Amino acid sequence: MKKELLYTIPSLYRDDFRIHGYRFGQGRKALCIVGSMRGNEYQQLYTCSRLVSILKGLEADGSLSSEDEILVIPALNPGSMNIEKRFWPKDNTDINRMFPGYRLGETTQRVAAGIFNQISVYENGIQFPSFYMPGNFSSHVRIMKTGYENVEKARAFGLPYIVLKVPKPYDTTTLNYNWQIWETDAFSLYGTVTDSIDEASAQELIQSVLRFLKAYGLLKREIPAGMDSIVFTDRDLITLRPKTSGIFRCLASAGARVQKGQLLAQILDACEGEIIEEIRSSDSGILFFTHNRPLVYANTAVFKLLSSSLAAAPI
Amino acid sequence: MTGIHGDELEGQLVCFYVAKKIRENPGKLLGTVDIYPATNPLGIDSVTRGIPGFDLDMNRIFPGEPDGTLTEYVATRIIQDLVGSDLCLDIHASNIYLTEVPQIRINELFRERLVPIAQEANVDFIWVHGANTVLESTLAHSLNSLDVPALVVEMGVGMRLTPAYARQLTDGIFHLMNRLHIWKDDVENPVKKPVFSQDPDEVCYLNAPVSGIFLKKRCHGEIVRKGDEIGSILNPYTGEVLQCVAAPESGWLFTIREYPVVEEGSLLARILIRKADEL
Structure with missing residues (x-):
């Protein structure tokens, strides 16, 4: 493994901004893995850092392919993470809305261009991103539906779900979208949490990456088989939302199987403590996403439900 | 429309001047003028550019989705409220980093329809810029796509007021209202001839x-x-x-x-x- 400085910006008031990469093997540019891109993506950083540690061990005992190269970038935005800020410290821009970047543009455009120039040459790209809404997910692979998406390859992760995201205009500047346009097979791996650490979820995603490595000849060691992924689009999910605002008492977890009519959450009057609304499942299925904040506004999408007709699982 | 970015306040004074003039001259009003000083009210109230809590740029979520997130739902309802207008101005103030001369920015896709209107708005500059996929998520693009002529005004600087610019644009707005027969003023002041650029x-x-x-x-x-x-x-x-x-x-x-x-x-x-x- 070689630790390399991939990009730097001199700073006046604090240590220079630096993005480091960890390069395993050499030869065919087989896979690039990007961890946290925003300052609150602690789970993404943790997952990626553990992966670096595991890959180091695998490389040391000769289990990685010697003819292929894997590049891992655990933190694309360490300057924001150090000050617990989600977006760029100076102007609050989001690096994941700047791809493919512009080397003569504004700072985060330059960061995106500087990195993309180095990672767009890989055959496969894996990113550990976070969702823009606060909440917990069932683990899944998410792929932009650009026309270049490679769903069959995504099955190699063995995660329970593959979600095809129909891109909106603002998605066209994300890493996943641009990787695909530049002919990299791109996969976004979502675990349960973002701004805290969930060991089980990190392990699940690490195992899924190792499964992918094995499937594509990058790893010589056996890995336990994964699941047969269910494929659907983000528009197939049923959204449940409260009519009222208040304290959100969540009674079900992401990944749980639920019955039609099952009580999923209560909304309490924020000062008087009385239950003012109950949210029940409109169908049988699997809770794919749950809101995870103590308070909720009316009309917030608090649950995303995968109907049992799509989940193809006995309820 | 203004206040879609909670740190851009120049439009507040424009709204005030427009509302004041209408209040003082109700007999001159021939149509309906809707004033939205705070499209992102939580943002303005908390000195936050984006939507607080989500840290989302509100001008990247239009036209919204009726079944989407809270923010997308709000965007949809705003669009529903605006459809049918003869004209919409979306007033911005650059951001806290940059100061701008009063200008109107127009996506080249809507150039033919919007440039003649913008020339009557009493601004210093009309800038026709290239189409960009990301900008399809803006309020103005969504409205123009729905056949509501929408002009994006940029002037002054974030978190500050520039009264001279507010008065200049207010004059332009009443000039446009006069031309659209929303406002009846026998004395029509001349407007500035703006610098124009599309290259x-x-x-x-x-x-x-x-x-x-x-x-x-x-x-x-x-x-x-x-x-x-x-x-x-x-x-x-x-x-x-x-x-x-x-x-x-x-x-x-x-x-x-x-x-x-x-x-x-x-x-x-x-x-x-x-x-x-x-x-």
Whole structure:
């Protein structure tokens, strides 16, 4: 493994901004893995850092392919993470809305261009991103539906779900979208949490990456088989939302199987403590996403439900 | 419309002037004027540019989705409320970093319809820019796509008011209302003839080559000659001038950096390139 400085910006008031990469093997540019891109993506950083540690061990005992190269970038935005800020410290821009970047543009455009120039040459790209809404997910692979998406390859992760995201205009500047346009097979791996650490979820995603490595000849060691992924689009999910605002008492977890009519959450009057609304499942299925904040506004999408007709699982 | 970005306040004064004039002259009003001073009310109330809690740029979620998130749902309802208008102005104030001359920005897709309207708005500059997929998520693009002519105004600077600009645009708005028969005023004041640009190669961007403190030497709206010093980037620790920033071309300085702390890449200025005999 070689630790390399991939990009730097001199700073006046604090240590220079630096993005480091960890390069395993050499030869065919087989896979690039990007961890946290925003300052609150602690789970993404943790997952990626553990992966670096595991890959180091695998490389040391000769289990990685010697003819292929894997590049891992655990933190694309360490300057924001150090000050617990989600977006760029100076102007609050989001690096994941700047791809493919512009080397003569504004700072985060330059960061995106500087990195993309180095990672767009890989055959496969894996990113550990976070969702823009606060909440917990069932683990899944998410792929932009650009026309270049490679769903069959995504099955190699063995995660329970593959979600095809129909891109909106603002998605066209994300890493996943641009990787695909530049002919990299791109996969976004979502675990349960973002701004805290969930060991089980990190392990699940690490195992899924190792499964992918094995499937594509990058790893010589056996890995336990994964699941047969269910494929659907983000528009197939049923959204449940409260009519009222208040304290959100969540009674079900992401990944749980639920019955039609099952009580999923209560909304309490924020000062008087009385239950003012109950949210029940409109169908049988699997809770794919749950809101995870103590308070909720009316009309917030608090649950995303995968109907049992799509989940193809006995309820 | 204004306040879609909670840190851009120039539109507040425009709303005030428009509402005041209508209140004082109700007999001149021939149509319906809707004023939205705070499209992102939580943002304005908390000195936050985006939507608080989500940290989302509200001007990247239009036209929204009725079944989407809370923010997308709000965007949909706003669009529903605006459809059918004869004209919409979406008033911005650049951001807290840059100061701008009063200008209207138009996506080239809507140039034919919008430029003649913009020329009556009493602004200094009309800038027709290229189509960009990301900008399809803006309020103005969504409205124009739904056949509501929508002009994007940029003027002044974030977190501040520039009363002269507010009065200038207010005059333009009443001029437009007069032309649209929403307002009846027998005395019609002339409007400014704006500078017009639709060639992307005419606009020159100056980005900071180093991190430091930017001290501007020239103001927005000034004519600059190639080689003129626009400002300098300083090191307050050592007393060194890290970089003198010179105009790479002659032209009109229509944007200048207001916020002093810069890093490599920070936008410092924009110049509309003009030949010496055009200045």
